[in-house]
Amino acid sequence: MGRAPCCSKVGLHRGPWTPREDALLTNYLHAHGEGQWRSLPKKAGLLRCGKSCRLRWMNYLRPDIKRGNITPEEDDLIIRMHSLLGNRWSLIAGRLPGRTDNEIKNYWNTHLSKKLKNQASSEPDTHKNKLLCAETQKKKGKKKSHHNSKKQKDNTKTESEKTLVYLPKPIRVKDLSRRDLDSSATRSQENKDVNMVCRVGDDGDIMDAGFGFFDGDDHDLVNTCDVESEYCDSIVPTYHTTLEELYEEYLQLLKVQEDNPHELDSFAQSLLA
DNA sequence: AATTCACCCAACCGCCCGAAC
DNA sequence: GGTTCGGGCGGTTGGGTGAAT
Numbered sequence: 001m002g003r004a005p006c007c008s009k010v011g012l013h014r015g016p017w018t019p020r021e022d023a024l025l026t027n028y029l030h031a032h033g034e035g036q037w038r039s040l041p042k043k044a045g046l047l048r049c050g051k052s053c054r055l056r057w058m059n060y061l062r063p064d065i066k067r068g069n070i071t072p073e074e075d076d077l078i079i080r081m082h083s084l085l086g087n088r089w090s091l092i093a094g095r096l097p098g099r100t101d102n103e104i105k106n107y108w109n110t111h112l113s114k115k116l117k118n119q120a121s122s123e124p125d126t127h128k129n130k131l132l133c134a135e136t137q138k139k140k141g142k143k144k145s146h147h148n149s150k151k152q153k154d155n156t157k158t159e160s161e162k163t164l165v166y167l168p169k170p171i172r173v174k175d176l177s178r179r180d181l182d183s184s185a186t187r188s189q190e191n192k193d194v195n196m197v198c199r200v201g202d203d204g205d206i207m208d209a210g211f212g213f214f215d216g217d218d219h220d221l222v223n224t225c226d227v228e229s230e231y232c233d234s235i236v237p238t239y240h241t242t243l244e245e246l247y248e249e250y251l252q253l254l255k256v257q258e259d260n261p262h263e264l265d266s267f268a269q270s271l272l273a
Numbered sequence: 274a275a276t277t278c279a280c281c282c283a284a285c286c287g288c289c290c291g292a293a294c
Numbered sequence: 295g296g297t298t299c300g301g302g303c304g305g306t307t308g309g310g311t312g313a314a315t
Contacts, residue, residue: 038300106282
């Protein structure tokens with residue numbers, strides 16, 4: 001037996017939001033904070049489904065949303081995260097402050113999938129390629145193909161505009177032992193913040209990495225799911241870093257993968273397990 | 274100038290989960 | 295234990311828009 005719809009569709013506005021609706025929603029949320037989405041429209045004087053309000057806020061109105069111009073660094077990070085995590089858009093978005101899962105998902109579908117497809121045809125046997133082959137098979141029968149072009153010009157940004165990162169947005173991570181890997185990794189019983197952690201060698205190089213959970217307030221590391229658990233005691237959290245630094249972490253991971261092709265896969269699995 | 278085409282992205286949809294009752 | 299609610303996720307749709315003809 002399925003759930004009842006989140007709201008009756010009768011008499012509710014649908015489609016694009018008007019500036020007035022945006023203002024009503026924003027004002028209400030500034031005054032009362034997030035939550036109680038179902039009852040929010042009525043209280044805020046909106047003729048919208050609560051779910052629609054939440055979506056509008058999360059993907060568009062939130063003050064910390066960074067719009068447009070995915071930088072080349074972000075672009076590359078998305079690709080790498082996707083190669084590790086698959087379509088876990090919320091998890092990927094959690095590593096890109098100001099970006100929403102919806103935005104990243106759209107960006108992937110409209111730009112990156114096409115871009116990687118092109119790359120794949122010229123670079124056989126890469127991880128990306130394998131991934132894309134699998135994806136392409138999955139997507140048989142889908143709508144139209146997406147051709148890039150137009151928005152590619154938006155991807156150019158000066159060095160000075162490099163994105164400062166993190167802490168990442170708190171995202172909920174689920175214990176997937178009870179669920180297959182196709183399910184979201186972003187729902188948690190624990191409701192802890194997740195953050196990337198890495199083990200740093202004596203020379204300062206990042207030796208390996210994983211994700212860990214932090215208490216909301218003091219960011220103490222309370223749990224990790226690392227590549228090699230015996231190193232847990234030497235794990236240090238790496239937050240307040242730049243996108244470039246995070247990118248370096250992934251480069252390190254990829255290095256590891258070249259030496260031992262199964263290592264990165266097991267890292268990815270560790271994120272999901 | 275008018276029409277067609279291709280693409281982007283905001284919004285919707287269906288489903289799932291945990292909590293509360 | 296079953297049901298409902300609130301919230302969240304990934305997949306999909308279709309209106310708007312700019313480019314091409």
